[in-house]
Amino acid sequence: MGDIAVTDHTKPAMRPARPEFSSGPCAKRPGWTPENLQNAVxxxxxxxxxxxxxxxEAIDRTRQVLAVPDDFLIGIVPGSDTGAVEMAMWSMLGARPVQLLAFESFGKDWVTDVTKQLKIEAEVLSAAYGELPDLTKVRKDADLVFTWNGTTSGVRVPNGDFIADDREGVTICDATSAAFAQALPWAKLDVVTFSWQKALGGEAAHGVLILSPRAVARLESYAPAWPMPKLFRMTKGGKVNLEIFEGATINTPSMLCVEDAIDALKWAERIGGLAEMQRRADANLDALARWVAKTEWVEFLAADPALRSNTSVCLKVVDPRVTALDEAAQADFAKKLASTLEKEGVALDIGGYRDAPPGLRIWCGATVETSDLDALTPWLDWAFESLASDLQAA
Structure with a gap:
C-alpha cells in the first residue's frame, strides 16, 4: 500500500518513563543498574x-519465589526455554502415546520436534491464534506437551483442571511466559520450563528445568531409542544426575547472567514474592483492558477474558479502514504502527510475532510499571489515528 506518512496530530504530553515493552527479552526490573551485578563470579x-x-543460590531463590515443592528438582540448562523443553521431550517421550496442544508458534515448534524430528505419531490438538484447543480431549493415558501461556497469541490455559489427577502420562509444560505471573498447579505438572529473559526481566540463553518425582521416575525407567546429545543428557548409569540440580551445569553458563537472575529474584522477594508479581501483571493487563474497552479501533486477539494472557498481551486492529485492506496491507499497517511508536521512543519492540495475525504485542509482566502502560495508551491512539487518517486520504 506504499509508504504511509504520519499526519501531524497533537502528540500526547506524557511519555512512558520506560518504553521497553518487548515480549523477550523483557524489561529489566524497576531500579536495575549494572552495578547490581558486582557479586558476579x-x-x-x-x-x-x-x-x-x-x-x-539462583536455584534456591527460584524454589522460594515460585513455591516449588521440596521434592521437585530445579536445574539451570543451556538453550533458554527452548533448550529446556527439548531436553525433556528428547529424554522422556516415546514411552507411551503423546498429545500436544498447539495454539501459538512455540507450541507448533514442539509439534515439529515430536512428529518430524523424533518421528513420534502424536495427536495434535490445535486451535487458531486467539483460541484454545478442546481441552476435554486431553487423555490421562498419554504424555502431554503444551505451552501454559501462548507468548505469540496472548492466550493462556485458565487452570490445570484439564489434566487428570490420576494421569498415567507425564505433562511437559512450557511455562516461559507464565512463570512468576500466573498460578502453576505443581501437582498437575511434571516438567516445567522457563527462561530468565521473560517474567524476571533477566538475560537470555539460559533455561530453567523443573522436574517432579514422576518426571524423575520416567527418566530412570525409560531409555529413548534415539541418540542423545550431550546437552540433553540428564542421567548417569540409569539414575538422574543430581549434580545438575545442585548447580553443576551441563555446559558453561554465563555467571553474569546468573548474577542478574539472582538480582531479579531478590527484587521479587523484596516486593512481596509471587503474589505481588502476579498482582502487578494483572494490574498491567487491567490497564490495557480499560483502554481497549473504550477504544473502537482495537480488540484483544484473545476474545475470551478467561483465556487472556496477563503477560504477552496481543491486540488486533479492527477499524474498517484497515480490515478492508488485503492481508499483506494489513500486516504492513501493523508494522508501521509499531515502528511509528518506536521512532517516537515511547514503545519499543511491540510488533506482533512474525507468524501471528497482524497486530501489536505488549508485555505486561511484573517488571513493567502500570503507570508506563497508562502513559502508553494515548500514544497508541495517536499513532493509529495518524496513520489511519492518511490511509483514508490515500
Missing part, C-alpha cells in the same frame, strides 16, 4: 566453589 570457573554457590 567473573574470570573464575563456574565449577569453582564460589561459582557453584552462585548457581545454587
Amino acid at each position: 567473573l574470570g573464575r570457573s563456574h565449577r569453582s566453589k564460589l561459582g557453584k554457590a552462585r548457581l545454587k
Whole structure:
C-alpha cells in the first residue's frame, strides 16, 4: 500500500518513563543498574566453589519465589526455554502415546520436534491464534506437551483442571511466559520450563528445568531409542544426575547472567514474592483492558477474558479502514504502527510475532510499571489515528 506518512496530530504530553515493552527479552526490573551485578563470579570457573554457590543460590531463590515443592528438582540448562523443553521431550517421550496442544508458534515448534524430528505419531490438538484447543480431549493415558501461556497469541490455559489427577502420562509444560505471573498447579505438572529473559526481566540463553518425582521416575525407567546429545543428557548409569540440580551445569553458563537472575529474584522477594508479581501483571493487563474497552479501533486477539494472557498481551486492529485492506496491507499497517511508536521512543519492540495475525504485542509482566502502560495508551491512539487518517486520504 506504499509508504504511509504520519499526519501531524497533537502528540500526547506524557511519555512512558520506560518504553521497553518487548515480549523477550523483557524489561529489566524497576531500579536495575549494572552495578547490581558486582557479586558476579567473573574470570573464575563456574565449577569453582564460589561459582557453584552462585548457581545454587539462583536455584534456591527460584524454589522460594515460585513455591516449588521440596521434592521437585530445579536445574539451570543451556538453550533458554527452548533448550529446556527439548531436553525433556528428547529424554522422556516415546514411552507411551503423546498429545500436544498447539495454539501459538512455540507450541507448533514442539509439534515439529515430536512428529518430524523424533518421528513420534502424536495427536495434535490445535486451535487458531486467539483460541484454545478442546481441552476435554486431553487423555490421562498419554504424555502431554503444551505451552501454559501462548507468548505469540496472548492466550493462556485458565487452570490445570484439564489434566487428570490420576494421569498415567507425564505433562511437559512450557511455562516461559507464565512463570512468576500466573498460578502453576505443581501437582498437575511434571516438567516445567522457563527462561530468565521473560517474567524476571533477566538475560537470555539460559533455561530453567523443573522436574517432579514422576518426571524423575520416567527418566530412570525409560531409555529413548534415539541418540542423545550431550546437552540433553540428564542421567548417569540409569539414575538422574543430581549434580545438575545442585548447580553443576551441563555446559558453561554465563555467571553474569546468573548474577542478574539472582538480582531479579531478590527484587521479587523484596516486593512481596509471587503474589505481588502476579498482582502487578494483572494490574498491567487491567490497564490495557480499560483502554481497549473504550477504544473502537482495537480488540484483544484473545476474545475470551478467561483465556487472556496477563503477560504477552496481543491486540488486533479492527477499524474498517484497515480490515478492508488485503492481508499483506494489513500486516504492513501493523508494522508501521509499531515502528511509528518506536521512532517516537515511547514503545519499543511491540510488533506482533512474525507468524501471528497482524497486530501489536505488549508485555505486561511484573517488571513493567502500570503507570508506563497508562502513559502508553494515548500514544497508541495517536499513532493509529495518524496513520489511519492518511490511509483514508490515500
